[in-house]
Amino acid sequence: MGISKISVAVIGAGPAGFYAADSLLKKKLNCEIDIIDFLPTPYGLIRAGVAPDHQTTKKVIKSFEKTALNESCHFFGNVHIGNSISITELKNIYDVIIIATGADSDSQLNIQGSDLPGVIGSASFVGWYNAHPNFVNLKPNLKTKNVIIIGNGNVAIDIARVLVKNRKEMCESDIPEYALRDIENSSITDVFVFGRRGPIEAKFTNVELREMGELEDAVAIVDSNQLPLEVGLLDDKRDQRLKEKNLKTLQAFSNNKISDSSKRVHFPFWYKPKKILGNKKVEGIQMEKTFLNNGKLESTGEYLEIECGLVIPAIGYRSIPVKGLPFNSTDFVISNNNGRVEDGVYAVGWIKRGPSGVISTNRPDGVLVANYIENDFIEGGRKPGRKAFISILKEKGIKYVSFEGWKLIDNAEISAGVNGAPRKKFEKIDDMLDVVFYK
Numbered sequence: 001m002g003i004s005k006i007s008v009a010v011i012g013a014g015p016a017g018f019y020a021a022d023s024l025l026k027k028k029l030n031c032e033i034d035i036i037d038f039l040p041t042p043y044g045l046i047r048a049g050v051a052p053d054h055q056t057t058k059k060v061i062k063s064f065e066k067t068a069l070n071e072s073c074h075f076f077g078n079v080h081i082g083n084s085i086s087i088t089e090l091k092n093i094y095d096v097i098i099i100a101t102g103a104d105s106d107s108q109l110n111i112q113g114s115d116l117p118g119v120i121g122s123a124s125f126v127g128w129y130n131a132h133p134n135f136v137n138l139k140p141n142l143k144t145k146n147v148i149i150i151g152n153g154n155v156a157i158d159i160a161r162v163l164v165k166n167r168k169e170m171c172e173s174d175i176p177e178y179a180l181r182d183i184e185n186s187s188i189t190d191v192f193v194f195g196r197r198g199p200i201e202a203k204f205t206n207v208e209l210r211e212m213g214e215l216e217d218a219v220a221i222v223d224s225n226q227l228p229l230e231v232g233l234l235d236d237k238r239d240q241r242l243k244e245k246n247l248k249t250l251q252a253f254s255n256n257k258i259s260d261s262s263k264r265v266h267f268p269f270w271y272k273p274k275k276i277l278g279n280k281k282v283e284g285i286q287m288e289k290t291f292l293n294n295g296k297l298e299s300t301g302e303y304l305e306i307e308c309g310l311v312i313p314a315i316g317y318r319s320i321p322v323k324g325l326p327f328n329s330t331d332f333v334i335s336n337n338n339g340r341v342e343d344g345v346y347a348v349g350w351i352k353r354g355p356s357g358v359i360s361t362n363r364p365d366g367v368l369v370a371n372y373i374e375n376d377f378i379e380g381g382r383k384p385g386r387k388a389f390i391s392i393l394k395e396k397g398i399k400y401v402s403f404e405g406w407k408l409i410d411n412a413e414i415s416a417g418v419n420g421a422p423r424k425k426f427e428k429i430d431d432m433l434d435v436v437f438y439k
């Protein structure tokens with residue numbers, strides 16, 4: 001007789017959750033995997049985080065779709081674990097719970113004025129231009145000539161690029177019309193992407209940085225005085241190559257002139273935000289000059305003030321606690337020992353290790369957890385899993401969206417895409433549910 005089925009609930013249908021499910025399937029363990037998400041739509045940050053004009057990056061969805069269509073897998077969208085169903089309830093019915101809820105809130109600036117209207121964290125801003133239902137009503141103030149972005153990571157670059165691209169450049173993207181129209185009608189002429197360290201310390205990857213040199217209406221501006229002649233010797237060869245490429249790109253940008261274009265994206269290095277100025281809303285920002293002293297960031301007491309109506313801190317995402325599970329509020333991750341949370345509970349992706357890396361960086365987390373599960377459940381599982389979960393959903397009157405339901409939403413969005421757009425995203429959860437339940 002074969003071993004009994006292991007019932008698995010994966011909480012979060014983003015890349016980390018799908019890689020974990022896929023790793024379990026590859027092991028050919030006898031298991032039944034339910035991937036649960038609070039949105040009716042799967043794919044987490046691939047749908048709502050990856051920039052709308054980076055459609056190639058989104059192609060990984062095809063392989064996640066294969067995972068979802070495996071007969072052992074089911075998708076349960078529109079189910080909020082922690083709100084409508086507790087972790088304790090899940091623990092009672094599943095042998096294994098894999099937490100893959102990511103990091104969808106913002107790190108905080110915590111400086112004077114950072115709570116003024118007009119300061120919008122990158123998670124919200126990116127959600128807004130990606131039609132995430134929680135952020136479609138954000139209404140950022142784009143009637144401002146200057147926009148300040150804080151941070152030198154890829155999210156900062158994504159935001160700067162989306163803010164200065166024109167309609168033609170975005171026509172093959174899935175940016176929602178409201179965001180495209182607001183950007184098109186904006187008063188933006190200058191976007192400042194501030195780094196508190198230097199060009200060598202910046203976290204941009206080179207493909208993303210180079211794209212800033214290929215914009216139709218905007219030019220990248222870098223002060224050549226801020227660029228070192230060379231990178232110097234780094235321990236990590238890969239890092240060395242990346243930094244050298246970035247330096248070369250920035251050197252090329254430093255030949256651009258302000259008058260070259262009607263819009264500019266400036267890359268001032270060695271400035272940290274000191275305070276955000278304004279009474280009832282953002283009116284400007286004060287930045288303080290910095291330098292590195294034996295690896296420690298120090299301030300000089302020299303200030304720079306810029307008038308602006310919008311400040312976007314793109315200083316990293318932050319995970320939020322999962323009710324009923326331990327949380328490390330220093331590192332903003334679920335308390336875990338390399339993916340182990342407690343008996344039968346595991347964590348993968350950003351909630352496990354913090355918000356860093358690209359999509360595929362999540363794959364090894366899934367492989368590791370699948371190894372744990374293989375060893376921890378040698379004798380198989382004993383809890384009912386899906387059957388009991390569906391009963392609870394019915395009892396509580398929760399309308400869940402299956403993968404077939406998601407495909408109805410997906411197809412409706414794809415058919416509504418016009419002028420080269422791959423899709424027109426629904427902006428409201430109710431409209432998505434209408435497609436599934438009142439087709």
Ligand code: NAP
Pocket residue numbers: 109150151152153154155156158195196197201202203205208272273314315316317355356357358
């Ligand atoms: P990130 O790469 O960690 O960059 C965060 C930036 O914010 C850093 O420059 C950091 O500076 C700065 N920062 C942090 N706290 C600050 C503060 N209090 N004041 C001023 N600056 C501060 O984070 P991210 O851009 O959010 O990206 C998250 C992950 O997603 C990254 O791994 C990224 O590569 C990935 N991603 C990839 C793509 C892509 O491949 N196209 C697109 C988007 C995101 P320090 O270095 O000084 O700490």
